[in-house]
Amino acid sequence: xxxxxxxxxxxxxxxxxxxxxxxxxxxxxxxxxxxxxxxxxxxxxxxxxxxxxxxxxxxxxxxxxxxxxxxxxxxxxxxxxxxxxxxxxxxxxxxxxxxxxxxxxxxxxxxxxxxxxxxxxxxxxxxxxxxxxxxxxxxxxxxxxxxxxxxxxxxxxxxxxxxxxxxxxxxxx
Numbered sequence: 147x148x149x150x151x152x153x154x155x156x157x158x159x160x161x162x163x164x165x166x167x168x169x170x171x172x173x174x175x176x177x178x179x180x181x182x183x184x185x186x187x188x189x190x191x192x193x194x195x196x197x198x199x200x201x202x203x204x205x206x207x208x209x210x211x212x213x214x215x216x217x218x219x220x221x222x223x224x225x226x227x228x229x230x231x232x233x234x235x236x237x238x239x240x241x242x243x244x245x246x247x248x249x250x251x252x253x254x255x256x257x258x259x260x261x262x263x264x265x266x267x268x269x270x271x272x273x274x275x276x277x278x279x280x281x282x283x284x285x286x287x288x289x290x291x292x293x294x295x296x297x298x299x300x301x302x303x304x305x306x307x308x309x310x311x312x313x314x315x316x317x318x319x
Contacts, residue, residue: 148186148241155251158191163249166266169305170273177301178281186241187280189273190248197250212253215276217245245280247273263310271310274301 149167153160167189172182190196194210202208204216249272258268278294285291299309 150186150188151191152188153191154196155191155193157193157251160191162266163189163191163269166269167273170270170301171277173305174274174277174281174301177297177304180281183238184241186243187277188246190246192248192250194250194252197248197253200248210250210253212250212257213272213276214248215245215279216247217280217282218243219245219282244277247276247280249273261310267307268310270305270307271298271302274298274305 149164149171151160151164151167153163167187171187175182175185192200197214198208198210200214201211204214249269254269254272255265257263258265261268263271275294275298278297283290283294283297285294295311299311302308302310
């Protein structure tokens with residue numbers, strides 16, 4: 147499955163991030179019945195300054211955040227708690243672009259420490275969360291948020307990652 151990782155901040159471990167991104171995205175896609183080899187995702191590994199600029203440009207919020215995602219397709223139309231219908235996957239030779247994800251190093255690292263989670267597990271959660279956004283999942287309405295959270299927890303369990311919404315579920319590694 148093509149996950150194109152673009153490293154802007156040298157603090158990111160490229161090999162680790164590529165492995166986590168591939169594993170998390172693949173598990174998410176397979177869980178939803180999509181062929182991972184038929185889609186493409188671009189992941190930008192940046193710093194807080196860069197993500198703050200992106201957040202200002204695209205959301206009018208000039209502050210850093212942990213992750214942003216930009217879906218190629220608008221699939222989030224009024225699902226009211228039902229799963230969105232993702233696009234058909236392409237082929238390995240002509241993958242369907244799902245969209246772009248950006249992760250901010252400082253915010254992700256700080257959150258992992260504050261939440262008592264390993265950095266890898268926190269990143270895995272954020273990548274699963276973002277891939278779901280690329281596939282039309284959202285958490286604006288309560289029913290949609292419940293569906294998204296339930297789906298994240300199921301996928302993360304498949305990956306051996308504890309429920310990130312259960313504050314006592316994980317000890318630091």
